[in-house]
Amino acid sequence: MSTVKTTTANQLQFANRKERSPWGDAWRALLKNRLAVASGIFIIILIFIAVFAKYIAPYPYDKGNLVDNYALPGPKYLLGADFLGRDILSRTIYGAQVSLAVGFVGAFVSLLIGMTYGLISGYSSTRVDNLMMRFVDFLYAMPILIFVILLQVYFKAVARTGVGGPFLQTLVAIDNKMGGMFFIFIAIGMLNWLGMARIMRGQVLSLKRKEFIEAARSIGASDMRIIFRHLFPNALGPCIVAETLAIPGYISTEAFLSFLGLGVNAPRPSWGIMISEGYVGLRSYPHLLLAPAVALTLTILAFNFLGDGLRDAFDPRLRGQ
Amino acid sequence: MAKYIIRRLLWGIPVLFFVTLVVFILVRFLPGGPFDFAGEKQLPPSVVKNLEAKYHLNDPLWKQFVDYLWNVVRGDLGPSFRYRNRTVNDIIAEGLPVSAQLGMLAMLIAIGIGIPLGIIAALRQNTIVDYLATFFAIVGVSIPAIVMGPLLIWIFALKLQWFPVSRWGAQPPYFLGFLPKPDITFWRHAILPAFTLGTGLSASIARLTRASLLQVIREDYIRTARAKGLAERLVIFRHALKNSMIPVVTILGPMFAAVLTGTFVVEQIFAIPGLGKHFVTSIGNRDYPIILGTTLLYGVAIVIANLLVDIVYAWLDPRIRFD
Numbered sequence: 001m002s003t004v005k006t007t008t009a010n011q012l013q014f015a016n017r018k019e020r021s022p023w024g025d026a027w028r029a030l031l032k033n034r035l036a037v038a039s040g041i042f043i044i045i046l047i048f049i050a051v052f053a054k055y056i057a058p059y060p061y062d063k064g065n066l067v068d069n070y071a072l073p074g075p076k077y078l079l080g081a082d083f084l085g086r087d088i089l090s091r092t093i094y095g096a097q098v099s100l101a102v103g104f105v106g107a108f109v110s111l112l113i114g115m116t117y118g119l120i121s122g123y124s125s126t127r128v129d130n131l132m133m134r135f136v137d138f139l140y141a142m143p144i145l146i147f148v149i150l151l152q153v154y155f156k157a158v159a160r161t162g163v164g165g166p167f168l169q170t171l172v173a174i175d176n177k178m179g180g181m182f183f184i185f186i187a188i189g190m191l192n193w194l195g196m197a198r199i200m201r202g203q204v205l206s207l208k209r210k211e212f213i214e215a216a217r218s219i220g221a222s223d224m225r226i227i228f229r230h231l232f233p234n235a236l237g238p239c240i241v242a243e244t245l246a247i248p249g250y251i252s253t254e255a256f257l258s259f260l261g262l263g264v265n266a267p268r269p270s271w272g273i274m275i276s277e278g279y280v281g282l283r284s285y286p287h288l289l290l291a292p293a294v295a296l297t298l299t300i301l302a303f304n305f306l307g308d309g310l311r312d313a314f315d316p317r318l319r320g321q
Numbered sequence: 322m323a324k325y326i327i328r329r330l331l332w333g334i335p336v337l338f339f340v341t342l343v344v345f346i347l348v349r350f351l352p353g354g355p356f357d358f359a360g361e362k363q364l365p366p367s368v369v370k371n372l373e374a375k376y377h378l379n380d381p382l383w384k385q386f387v388d389y390l391w392n393v394v395r396g397d398l399g400p401s402f403r404y405r406n407r408t409v410n411d412i413i414a415e416g417l418p419v420s421a422q423l424g425m426l427a428m429l430i431a432i433g434i435g436i437p438l439g440i441i442a443a444l445r446q447n448t449i450v451d452y453l454a455t456f457f458a459i460v461g462v463s464i465p466a467i468v469m470g471p472l473l474i475w476i477f478a479l480k481l482q483w484f485p486v487s488r489w490g491a492q493p494p495y496f497l498g499f500l501p502k503p504d505i506t507f508w509r510h511a512i513l514p515a516f517t518l519g520t521g522l523s524a525s526i527a528r529l530t531r532a533s534l535l536q537v538i539r540e541d542y543i544r545t546a547r548a549k550g551l552a553e554r555l556v557i558f559r560h561a562l563k564n565s566m567i568p569v570v571t572i573l574g575p576m577f578a579a580v581l582t583g584t585f586v587v588e589q590i591f592a593i594p595g596l597g598k599h600f601v602t603s604i605g606n607r608d609y610p611i612i613l614g615t616t617l618l619y620g621v622a623i624v625i626a627n628l629l630v631d632i633v634y635a636w637l638d639p640r641i642r643f644d
Contacts, residue, residue, distance in 0.1 A: 143578060143620040150612070255465055283479060289471050296468060
């Protein structure tokens with residue numbers, strides 16, 4: 001009697017079981033990771049703060065009251081004011097715009113270039129693939145951050161003196177409109193698409209020999225269909241994981257460049273600039289540093305936790321442990 | 322092996338050439354020439370013309386490039402704008418030993434803390450020790466040097482007053498050209514900046530060591546070693562550790578680059594008169610010859626370091642010589 005019952009229950013369960021996709025599995029595994037979930041929520045809140053900075057910040061980021069310079073935290077300025085009497089809380093809130101923009105645009109640019117390049121390379125004939133990958137190897141050996149610093153010096157000099165052709169001046173104008181972020185986007189995109197191209201190529205190489213691709217080809221699917229319907233969605237997971245783990249690097253690169261005076265243009269606040277302005281007065285006014293330093297560290301930490309969580313969630317070998 | 326080394330070294334030539342070419346192009350197209358100003362006053366045009374003739378700035382570009390290359394090969398990086406009677410070479414000779422001392426200490430800290438921490442975490446996997454080590458490693462990776470530096474100064478120099486706030490504790494002449502006299506003044510000045518630079522790197526080394534060792538101790542040959550009754554200590558130290566270090570070696574190249582660029586901010590924060598500080602100051606001063614000479618030096622150093630790492634890697638793991 002009981003045996004019959006169990007069988008029925010099992011059959012019922014089997015019939016009712018929902019279809020499980022790899023993405024769904026990864027999502028469920030991610031939700032179990034409490035640090036990753038908390039980091040995700042932190043990042044979402046940060047995005048809201050950055051988008052609605054205008055309404056949240058109590059003061060404008062660029063106007064200060066010289067009477068209040070170096071004001072200590074108090075009822076008027078919750079986190080104090082900087083050397084020009086500008087509210088630190090407001091500047092930190094606006095600073096989130098730069099860090100997040102650099103993180104997300106950097107990720108987007110590097111995904112776009114890297115995935116396209118890797119896809120073409122992996123899907124092409126061995127000769128083309130070899131050629132394209134030797135080019136990546138060549139660039140990989142370059143001290144790219146050093147080039148980025150040089151290029152930033154160059155762009156800043158061009159912007160300052162107004163020399164150069166119409167093309168260069170258009171770029172400078174775009175950069176000015178964006179408060180000096182445009183060249184940082186270019187620099188970070190340049191720095192980071194190489195790794196993405198390698199990952200994507202590896203994915204495509206291993207996927208294109210799988211049976212399901214062969215099956216698609218045998219029923220007459222076009223190259224375009226195979227690429228976009230079969231290769232791309234399956235290769236996306238590892239690329240997104242790698243990209244999330246790269247975002248902290250973009251954010252600290254921006255902070256690093258801004259600290260050196262090669263980042264966004266004043267008066268736009270970036271956490272890197274605020275730290276470079278603040279550490280000079282560390283002895284007397286440590287509160288200048290506190291907010292941007294904490295914000296920068298927490299943001300990088302959150303992206304690291306989220307990236308680690310995503311990596312574990314997408315790795316089936318770690319699942320169920 | 323010899324064939325592989327030669328192949329790698331030959332590969333380095335076009336890379337180095339390209340680095341020099343990029344730097345040279347940016348030298349020539351940066352606005353402003355080396356003789357635009359003398360102090361605050363502008364030089365008369367006739368003087369500028371003579372100076373330009375003296376420095377061959379009116380030669381065709383290709384000739385200038387060849388000359389520049391030739392000068393660089395002979396080790397002459399040109400004059401400085403800002404420091405009138407000093408060359409870029411003088412400035413490098415003065416700053417490089419200090420930066421090298423700082424960088425080597427940071428790398429020692431990174432390896433000396435990172436590898437043991439990674440090993441302990443891996444051997445005690447899924448215990449509280451592992452969780453703590455992993456947590457500290459991820460926090461360590463996440464604190465950038467521009468936050469770590471002021472934080473360490475504030476705690477250990479200003480509040481506890483254990484260490485000086487800034488400056489460097491060694492002076493020339495150096496032993497072998499760069500090794501300082503290891504007295505108390507040197508250590509007191511060096512500890513905070515070296516930790517600022519080294520902590521983040523030690524965290525990434527710890528994470529890599531842990532992941533790699535965990536993978537290696539699941540290999541069959543480790544099971545074999547255990548099966549034949551070897552002591553656990555021998556299994557780990559003689560069999561597992563050596564192979565688990567292979568991925569760690571690959572990070573040494575990027576780590577060298579990170580230490581190099583890290584010195585820019587750390588020397589700025591601690592007011593250390595090294596090359597990184599000169600580099601940052603020259604950006605502010607628009608002292609283009611220094612910017613370009615030092616970036617060329619840094620670029621070449623990174624390329625050579627990557628080459629060396631590749632060779633060490635091939636020596637540790639014979640499989641990769643054959644691709």
